[in-house]
Amino acid sequence: MNAITQSITNSPSKHYHNIILGAGISGLTTAFYLQKSNKDQNFIILEKNDRVGGRVFTDTFNNNLVEHGPNALILRKKEFRDILCDLQLENELIYPPAQSKKRYICKNGKLISVSPSSLLLKSDLTDLKAKIKLLLGGYTSTPQEKIPANQNIFDFFATRFSNKFAENLIIPLVSGIYAGDARKVIMKNAFPKIYEFALNSNSLLLGAIKTLLRKKQKQQQNKQNNHKESFQANNLASFKDGLNILSNTIYKNFEKQVILNSTVTSISKDNFKKMWIIKTANESYTCKNLINTLPAISFAELLLSDDLWFNELKSYLKNINYSSVIIVHLTYNKSDIKNKNRGFGFLNTHENNLLKRPLRILGTLFSSYMFPSRTSTNQELFTVFLGGDLYPQIKQLSDKEIIDLAHTELTKILQINASIANEHSILRWDLAIPQYDQNHLQFKDWINRDENTKEYIKNNLYWSTNYWGGISVPDCMINAKNIAQNILEESI
Numbered sequence: 001m002n003a004i005t006q007s008i009t010n011s012p013s014k015h016y017h018n019i020i021l022g023a024g025i026s027g028l029t030t031a032f033y034l035q036k037s038n039k040d041q042n043f044i045i046l047e048k049n050d051r052v053g054g055r056v057f058t059d060t061f062n063n064n065l066v067e068h069g070p071n072a073l074i075l076r077k078k079e080f081r082d083i084l085c086d087l088q089l090e091n092e093l094i095y096p097p098a099q100s101k102k103r104y105i106c107k108n109g110k111l112i113s114v115s116p117s118s119l120l121l122k123s124d125l126t127d128l129k130a131k132i133k134l135l136l137g138g139y140t141s142t143p144q145e146k147i148p149a150n151q152n153i154f155d156f157f158a159t160r161f162s163n164k165f166a167e168n169l170i171i172p173l174v175s176g177i178y179a180g181d182a183r184k185v186i187m188k189n190a191f192p193k194i195y196e197f198a199l200n201s202n203s204l205l206l207g208a209i210k211t212l213l214r215k216k217q218k219q220q221q222n223k224q225n226n227h228k229e230s231f232q233a234n235n236l237a238s239f240k241d242g243l244n245i246l247s248n249t250i251y252k253n254f255e256k257q258v259i260l261n262s263t264v265t266s267i268s269k270d271n272f273k274k275m276w277i278i279k280t281a282n283e284s285y286t287c288k289n290l291i292n293t294l295p296a297i298s299f300a301e302l303l304l305s306d307d308l309w310f311n312e313l314k315s316y317l318k319n320i321n322y323s324s325v326i327i328v329h330l331t332y333n334k335s336d337i338k339n340k341n342r343g344f345g346f347l348n349t350h351e352n353n354l355l356k357r358p359l360r361i362l363g364t365l366f367s368s369y370m371f372p373s374r375t376s377t378n379q380e381l382f383t384v385f386l387g388g389d390l391y392p393q394i395k396q397l398s399d400k401e402i403i404d405l406a407h408t409e410l411t412k413i414l415q416i417n418a419s420i421a422n423e424h425s426i427l428r429w430d431l432a433i434p435q436y437d438q439n440h441l442q443f444k445d446w447i448n449r450d451e452n453t454k455e456y457i458k459n460n461l462y463w464s465t466n467y468w469g470g471i472s473v474p475d476c477m478i479n480a481k482n483i484a485q486n487i488l489e490e491s492i
């Protein structure tokens with residue numbers, strides 16, 4: 001079937017079998033697998049921006065290649081590596097140098113390298129209690145069945161190591177991944193794998209070993225199905241021209257089916273005709289299957305309905321919190337930078353959170369150290385993250401104030417001798433990252449109840465979003481592929 005020619009004629013609205021809301025990486029990947037199947041290519045994507053990719057946003061200024069959104073992909077999951085093969089992108093990947101595995105915590109303005117041995121032996125990021133617990137593999141006497149399903153990440157690690165460990169390492173980690181607050185984000189949904197280790201044993205290490213052994217057994221059984229891979233699977237990766245390659249490669253397969261500059265203004269359901277009605281400023285569309293990739297709050301606000309179930313759904317979606325993040329890129333002459341500690345980047349501790357120093361950077365990536373061609377050879381490019389749930393008040397500052405703040409902190413930490421950066425850029429994300437907190441947990445518990453699952457299936461409503469099965473680009477793409485497969489199974 002050809003998608004465009006399938007529009008129903010004699011209808012005031014254009015009709016498609018599938019409408020995907022949003023051309024971020026989730027929407028594009030769902031569309032890719034619908035198209036690849038040859039079974040249901042009757043879809044369009046409605047996208048408000050004049051470009052595809054959503055949060056995936058590579059940009060250039062002067063001689064710099066910068067990522068305003070995700071910076072790198074974690075290749076750990078086999079399902080994701082399979083998707084890269086389907087896109088024929090596996091040989092386009094570039095990898096950072098081995099030394100960039102080094103990560104730092106910035107405490108009191110000093111960079112401290114983080115590794116299991118340094119934490120155990122000499123680091124002042126950990127206390128004696130944490131060091132002993134590290135030797136015991138993160139032990140807790142709490143029986144597995146008593147681990148609260150809604151335990152936050154801070155408490156999860158504080159009980160297995162120590163408060164100091166959680167303050168110095170876990171708070172920065174959660175602000176680095178979720179731009180969130182470790183005291184609010186829920187372990188079970190944010191780090192399901194580690195949570196599973198804890199369910200397997202009182203010691204995290206033993207739990208991990210048990211899980212890995214089981215996984216290995218499974219892998220042995222499936223060995224004959226595995227093709228040889230060219231990936232450095234335990235590494236981070238990007239593409240020479242940035243992560244936009246990912247979205248642009250997918251987009252090229254069905255450009256005409258993506259309607260850019262097309263902001264959805266309302267979503268409703270005609271229950272009699274069993275069709276969704278989607279409106280933009282200039283057009284009205286109908287479809288059988290609606291694939292939502294919009295932020296939760298946006299979808300809830302656009303959905304017009306008197307139906308009780310939809311209204312309950314809306315109230316859960318409206319409660320899903322998002323952190324806002326500001327990304328600043330700065331370049332400096334290499335010769336002006338005294339501190340030569342390099343690696344992936346550093347995350348800030350927040351021990352004086354909101355009291356003595358209310359405005360701080362969350363962390364910084366050593367972008368041109370990881371991917372050297374990102375700036376000219378005589379200078380270094382840094383990507384600084386600000387805001388998040390720990391310092392939300394930063395977004396009230398002007399662009400200039402934020403750039404000054406990033407510059408002042410970075411020059412102090414890396415001992416950079418420069419009164420201003422050579423170049424800078426700034427980008428603000430308002431609904432940057434959904435928070436897997438208490439409200440998200442309540443949403444997931446509610447939507448996973450049988451009666452609610454039946455309801456959204458009955459309504460042909462599909463979730464290809466980053467508040468469903470993980471926030472990372474790989475997780476979004478894996479989830480999106482599964483959604484496409486569900487749609488295809490339903491339509492057979």
Ligand SMILES: Cc1cc2nc3c(=O)[nH]c(=O)nc-3n(C[C@H](O)[C@H](O)[C@H](O)COP(=O)(O)OP(=O)(O)OC[C@H]3O[C@@H](n4cnc5c(N)ncnc54)[C@H](O)[C@@H]3O)c2cc1C
Nearest residue numbers: 022024025026048054055069070071072263264471472473
């Ligand atoms: C600053 C930052 C850094 C990150 N770093 C990493 C990283 O290093 N590695 C990693 O794996 N992940 C990272 N992530 C997470 C990851 O980028 C996102 O979770 C993922 O890209 C989300 O993709 P999506 O398609 O689900 O949503 P989005 O990218 O948000 O796509 C939704 C699309 O819907 C469109 N839209 C919204 N409203 C409307 C409307 N009314 N009508 C039509 N279209 C609309 C938007 O324009 C957008 O294109 C980062 C995220 C951010 C914000």
